[in-house]
Amino acid sequence: MYGVVTYLAELIGNDSWENLVTKHIFEPLGMNTSTFATTADPEKILLAKGYVEYYGYRMVVHTGSTWGYRAMLSWYPEADIGIFVAFTGNDPNYLYRLTLHNYIFDVYTGHVPYLNTSTICTYPEPWLKSDIPKVKPIYPKDRNTTRNQKEYIGMYKNKAYGKIKIGKHTEKNKLKLIYGYLTFVLYPSENKDEFYGDTSGIATKLVDVSKFKFKFHNDQVTLKATSFQEQPIFIRKGQLNNSVHPMYTTSLNLPVLILCIYFTMF
Numbered sequence: 477m478y479g480v481v482t483y484l485a486e487l488i489g490n491d492s493w494e495n496l497v498t499k500h501i502f503e504p505l506g507m508n509t510s511t512f513a514t515t516a517d518p519e520k521i522l523l524a525k526g527y528v529e530y531y532g533y534r535m536v537v538h539t540g541s542t543w544g545y546r547a548m549l550s551w552y553p554e555a556d557i558g559i560f561v562a563f564t565g566n567d568p569n570y571l572y573r574l575t576l577h578n579y580i581f582d583v584y585t586g587h588v589p590y591l592n593t594s595t596i597c598t599y600p601e602p603w604l605k606s607d608i609p610k611v612k613p614i615y616p617k618d619r620n621t622t623r624n625q626k627e628y629i630g631m632y633k634n635k636a637y638g639k640i641k642i643g644k645h646t647e648k649n650k651l652k653l654i655y656g657y658l659t660f661v662l663y664p665s666e667n668k669d670e671f672y673g674d675t676s677g678i679a680t681k682l683v684d685v686s687k688f689k690f691k692f693h694n695d696q697v698t699l700k701a702t703s704f705q706e707q708p709i710f711i712r713k714g715q716l717n718n719s720v721h722p723m724y725t726t727s728l729n730l731p732v733l734i735l736c737i738y739f740t741m742f
Contacts, residue, residue, distance in 0.1 A: 530578065531587060537577075539570060548573035550581075557584055571600050615672050619664045620649045628690055632699045632710035640699060640710050653688065662688060673703075 482493045489496045494512045502510045511521065527536045533552045540547040547562040548570065559577050567573055575591055582589040591599065621628070625644055628651055632640045641654040642662075651662040653673055660673035669690040686703035697712040 530581065531585070533581075533585075539573065541567075546573060548577060550577045552581065555581070555585055557581065571604075575599065615663060615665060617663050618649065619666075621651070621664045622668045625651065627692075627697075630697070631713040632697075633713055634708050634710045637701075637708045637710070639713075640701075642699070660686065660688075670702075 485496055486493055491499075494515050498511075501507070509521070527534045529535060530552075533555050536551045536553070538549050544564055545562065546565065546567040547560070549558070549560045551558045559580050561573055561576055563572075579589045579591050581587075595602075625648065629642050629644065632642065634640075638656070643652045643654070645652045645661065649664065651671065653660040653662055657678065658675060659677045661676050662671035662673050664670075665672050665687070667689075669692070671688045671690075673686040673688050686701065689700045689702050691698045691700065699710040699712070701708055701710070
């Protein structure tokens with residue numbers, strides 16, 4: 477995909493990708509030392525290393541994350557070993573993936589692992605302060621909603637994040653939220669129009685408990701996913717308007733097009 481958009485920019489701009497970015501982005505912003513690995517002279521400039529070192533070995537790493545899954549691939553050229561790990565659940569700041577890779581590498585190369593039967597119980601302490609919640613938040617599951625269920629029910633939409641469906645639950649004091657393949661049971665919190673979302677079905681235990689906040693303003697109802705990193709706001713279907721979610725036209729000039737592609741890549 478990145479190769480395709482680069483090629484399109486070269487066709488439109490009638491120049492190489494490197495020259496286009498240099499002319500329309502680097503030079504106007506005064507980025508005089510910025511360049512590309514494809515054109516740079518490594519003897520004349522300080523290039524950033526594309527790897528880290530572990531026990532003096534080069535360690536090339538790539539990670540991946542999606543809903544409910546985490547993965548990591550590491551390669552140590554001098555040690556002639558590559559490690560791949562994938563698992564379900566959460567992994568804040570790559571703590572578990574990186575540590576597991578380090579442990580496997582230590583055992584393979586004969587180093588004494590820093591993770592052992594004692595430190596595994598307190599990890600990531602004493603090296604790092606743990607800010608990972610040990611248990612799910614405690615909340616009563618028999619609390620009643622502050623409004624009638626029907627007032628919350630509907631299809632909510634965000635142009636970047638897609639759709640969330642709010643439906644009835646078999647129990648009157650709860651709601652059901654469906655987002656893609658994720659299903660949450662919504663339990664009223666101590667705050668008005670706010671709910672704790674606990675996963676159910678195939679997504680059970682794959683995602684931590686999330687918070688969702690409804691807001692009623694005149695005829696508009698919105699839903700805010702407060703536990704999501706970006707805290708996106710979803711608007712109930714039929715109430716979307718361009719003043720809330722502006723649409724972008726295709727009348728972009730070349731510098732803007734290159735800038736959009738540049739930030740997409742990096």
